[in-house]
Amino acid sequence: MTGKKKKKIWIVIAVVITVVLLLLGCSWFIMRKIKQGKWKEELDKLMTLEDNDGGNGHDLRMFTYSSILAATNSFSLENKLGGGGFGPVYKGKMDEGREIAVKVLSRRSNQGLLEFKTELILISNIQHMNLVKLLGFCIHGDEKMIVYDYMPNKSLDFFLFDPAKKELLNWDTRFNIIEGIAQGLLYLHKYSRLRIIHRDLKAGNILLDENMNPKISDFGLAKIFKQNVIEANTNRRVGTYGYMAPEYAMQGIYSVKSDVYSFGVLVLEIVSGQKNNSFHNEEGPLNLVEYAWELWSKDAALELVDPTLKSSRSHIDQLQRCIHVGLLCLENRATDRPTTEDVLSMLKNETMMLPMPKCPAFVSRSSVVYELENVKSEKFSANGLSMSAIDGR
Template sequence: MLAEEIRQQLKDLFTLEEYTDIHELSNDECVQGSNLKHFSYEWIVAATNNFSPVHKLGQGGFGSVYKGVTSEGQEVAIKQLSENSKQGLVEFKNEVVLIAKLQHTNLVKLLGFCIHGNQRMLIYEFMPNKSLDFFLFDPNRKEHLPWEKRLSIIEGIAQGLLYLHKYSRVRIIHRDMKASNILLDENMNSKISDFGMAKILQQNETKSNTRRLSGTFGYMAPEYAMEGIFSTKSDVYSFGVLVLEIISGKKNSYFRSEDGPLNLVEHTWELWNRDAVLQIVDPALNNISLKEEQLQRCINLGLLCVEDLAVDRPSMSDVISMLTNENLALKKPKKPAFVSRYSVVHGFQEDRSEKFTVNQLSISAMEAR
């Protein structure tokens, strides 16, 4: 049972104008039903050695992340959200409401939260192997990701998304699927994290739209990037980009030549049409000749997920079937959508303003009122 003061603070947060998306869960239910622990600020200070730089794990658009160690020796991750950011406020409420009610082996577990004045912090299970991009895009570390492990990571992400889209209490669209939001546990199992941009669809809804565009260049589905329409199929598009990145060991934005392909998706499509698609396979993967059929199948799957029209993309249920049933015939992919930073920014109407985070990868665009 939460202390009355903390309970009231949470109720106040969930009734602010900036946050009206939780239409499936009442405010009182959000506060009572989460079974989350409220950690004291003193506990946070002790666990992080007063937010020592030595404990800092990283810096994101919403704030800093620290490693914490309890008096019992348990390791946790503590996300300190920006005090002055409305996005930080939205993320806090998204995480507390959504993740607290989600239980799946391929989702990062939220342990609790801390409210201290204007400061809001989230406490998660600690992932010792950091994020997928830490290994995948590093020439030395990627050797820790043999093909069998990469395939297992792909399957884990797919299982987590299937749960969000179909089996969780409410249908959840993640909206920011990317390599840095896939964390790895001690056994290199993949877990989806960062639900700060997530949206809920009512059970009778298949899609919705938003006046606030949030996400990461290169992973955005075309209908979301250009029109603000999001659905489970926009997550499928992001998943498809991730699959191609995991196979190639290259970021979608790796190609920057003015005369060459726009991104990894276009490069893969060009090779597919030349019957040379295995050229995208990461050279760090040895003996790929023994796995050519499996690799070709996964590339085919990735291209199916990034098709231009959302209706043509498979559901995550279909994706799981294609991953687990090698006897299931895969369709030939249609031409994918090539979404670039340029096309997203210049696709906005003139009465919109764009706001970029410090890493210049994530975008939040608001229509002028």
């Protein structure tokens, strides 16, 4: 082969490689633009899609990604506050000095655009002293972030289940937290423009401000009801095992009474300083709910009280009343549970006669095993983490 032919071949190869690279580059650029266009379209839908009550035009601040990076020191470990099933939460400080909390939604989480929109729209529409305040959001590529007011005392579980820190929660503080959670729930269930079912009420989702006032947070799993709707049904159970009402865990039926059940679990945890799912003795109670019922049945309910509170003799009647109300919230039948309005009356009116609670759900280990064996297409996670089903919403 002559030198001229070799040169021509190399020229052809170079041209082909150049053309292929150009085509690849153009394809990448076009795909990127298409992807950006889809995200822009999704973002437009996010901000304009009507909610269940027919409203739109939500005034939400969109933070730039660069401002979030600067505020959180590029999501440094030192600024990490914790994390849940939907992703980590970071502390940040804006240029103007305001402290923020940034929830970065995990790409592996089940929270897609629908849940993201739900949380944004819900929190932007509701304003109450016992609900966390939303400041805005940020979208960067595939990443979605929600920006809240920073709560300096983290969450209730940070104190309640720590042997050393729980001593900082005296009974007056704990009762204020119980009452504040009930006030927040009452607003969601009755007084907000939309009737909202939280569906994931637990100690980790109760934030505490500088004065230890409770703020209900994390509305990613919440559902909106029109005021004339009482309950709904879903094939996909989401939430946290141990706080879920029996009719929701087993049949997918949820209502305001589902939140009341979760509140009942929370009350027992706050009184006792124990997690509902911290009972692992095969011969003993299945969980805190069963333990509380056993003590109540033996007229020994005060044995449930956190030992750090035993010196609070002046509050014995209030402690007993809280246990009583907690058990009423845990009734097996949703219709037998009090409303959040009734709960507040029971807690605050010390002369009000309370009905006797009946045996709550999930107190028999064999019945739980039987029920769980009959739940199909469900996947439960351990250690109190979120549970979900495999079928779509």
